[in-house]
Amino acid sequence: MPNFFKKPRLSSHLWVIYTLSILLLALIFYYEWKLGLVMTALLIASIYYSVRTEQFLINETEEYISTLSYRVKKVGEEALMEMPIGIVLFSEDYNIEWANPYMNHFFPQETLVGEPLNQISDTLVSAIKEGKNDVWISMDDYELQTVVKKDERLLYLFDRTQQTLVQNLYQNDRTVLAIIFLDNYEEITQAMDDTAKSHINSQVTSILNQWSQENGVYLKRSSQDKFFAVLNHRILKNLERSKFDILDDVRELITDKNVPLTLSFGIGVGEASLPDLGELAQSSLDLALGRGGDQVAIKDENGKVRFYGGKTNPMEKRTRVRARVISHALKGLVQEADKVIVMGHKNPDMDSIGACIGILKMAQANDKDGFIVYDPDEANTGVQRLFDEIQKSEQLWSRFIDPEEAHEVVTKKTLIVVVDTHKPSLVIEEKLLNKTEHVVVIDHHRRAEEFIQDPTLVYMEPYASSTAELVTEMLEYQPKKLKLNMLESTALLAGIIVDTKSFTLRTGSRTFDAASYLRSKGADTVLVQKFMKEDLDVYVRRSKLIESAKIYRDGIAISKAGEGDTFGPVIIAQAADTLLTMSGVVASFVISERSDGRIGISARSLGDVNVQILMESMNGGGHLTNAATQLDDTTIEQAEEQLKEIIDEYFEGGNES
Secondary structure, three states: OOOOOOOOOOOHHHHHHHHHHHHHHHHHHHHOHHHHHHHHHHHHHHHHHHHHHHHHHHHHHHHHHHHHHHHHHHHHHHHHHHOOOEEEEEOOOOEEEEEOHHHHHOOOOOOOOOOEHHHOOOOHHHHHHOOOOEEEEEEOOEEEEEEEEOOOOEEEEEEOHHHHHHHHHHHHOOEEEEEEEEOOHHHHHOOOOHHHHHHHHHHHHHHHHHHHHHHOOEEEEEEOOEEEEEEEHHHHHHHHHOOOOHHHHHHOOEOOOOOEOOEEEEEEOOOOOHHHHHHHHHHHHHHHHHOOOOEEEEEOOOOOEEEEEOOOOOOOOOOHHHHHHHHHHHHHHHHHOOEEEEEOEOOOOHHHHHHHHHHHHHHHHOOOEEEEEOOHHHOOHHHHHHHHHHHOOHHHHOOEEOHHHHHHHOOOOOEEEEEOOOOHHHEOOHHHHHOOOOEEEEEOOOOOOOOOOOOOEEEEOOOOOOHHHHHHHHHOOOOOOOOOOHHHHHHHHHHHHHHOOOOOOOOOHHHHHHHHHHHHOOOOHHHHHHHHOOOHHHHHHHHHHHHOOEEEEOOEEEEEOOOOOEOOHHHHHHHHHHHHOOOOOOEEEEEEEOOOOOEEEEEEEOOOOOHHHHHHOOOOEEOOOEEEEEEOOOOHHHHHHHHHHHHHHHHHOOOOO
């Protein structure tokens, strides 16, 4: 019931009306007091009614607000205690001070109060200290999204288990396209009769069909040496977990020529459309074949590539027909250009310089001006001796220019030939590649993810001993007026000898054919040995590196330079080569700080360990038996720990990745 004995609370506009009414009433009393009495009674009744009505409305509003506040407070308490969201308050030392009942869904104990936050997740405390506001944690069968309010020392935990399951289901069911290629099918079967060819076809088809049925892969043969496969992401993850052991199964299928048949996979993954996935699969296959085959390349829509396999050395399957076709194609490009500029990689070696000289001779044989780009500040001891000899030949030395001069002579019609590398970041002057649309790549390294964009012609043969070998073969199909002198042929031979470690590594029959051709042109082996001689202080410094070597596991030798000691890439590589000659060593790694502040790692193996894959895991590359990398913003100790982790993963994962 309203309390009318309280002080009246009237609206301001009512007070104005009543004030005016009283003034008017006084005026009426002055002229007619009887009428004034009647009007006074009416005014008093009106005031009473107004006060009562307004007081009633005020009390009703206060009661409604009071009831609503109570309900809101009750709802807040119930939400805090019963809403399906975990809420945790923690102390300054990261112990749980309070948790709502919903947290009991995730923990068997009755209360979490007093427990450390690590009880929820081992990574939670470190994430809070790092200032992260949103942290995903896994706990038994649950996936929880944790919102962190660091200032309030408060956590909100949302159960995202079902959402994660749906996302995983979607991810696992995404379509994956693959192209499977029999690397050396044509070479193996070209001399077979129909019976033997049918037998090898039956064996390969049987192995692949069994593999596809066991893994739930749809497989269709599209030609004699190519298959098309459709699978999903879940199947792909299982295949990656097994390191694509189908490669080993097919490799064990030895033909009557005692030559193993090998497979290459090109796989396209991601959220791209089916046509785009097909393009990714074909691009991946080209990449796998460019690296020598017998491996799997998996590429997503972002261009990231993962590799598996590549255990064996690429087999020599090059024919003189291919060398002749490439040589004639290069001849046509040279004749159409106004001039030819040749460049190798930074910190050039004998192979790079020798190949550059070979391409220069091709340009001159086709009556075109040719230039070799070099940086005199990057020459090591062996290459410097070669340069010293070249300087004695004014005609040849005049063809060497520095990067600044190269920018002055290059035009849109110039043909740029890159040798002994295919990575734009490694060429002596990368900016030159953007000055013309005519670029040729000649290289003997396995193809990496980074590649010169849109080259006009690519000649990559990872089974060749050196780029000098490839260039030498091409020289044989150039115009007959081509005349190699003693120094030019010696430079090419030096490239072959250095890269094969005097014909002991990566040497095929074509290597000796090329060396024989150069020898017939006057190549001086004694001069090559002079180029390869080293200074005594270099020998002592290399011995210091070798002295620190330790066997890490199963014939893996790791050597590292002392803190503050810097070594050039050539000494690091030579130390790794020397370690490989030691008894019981199957692979060697040398780690050292370089003069540019980066950490360099040089890796070598006898073939049982794929050092290329190991170095690619550290953003490097190379060959199966010869690879390297350079690391930024790290120390020798950190580089060594990272290398050991990758070696452990390599061996424990089946020597594949």
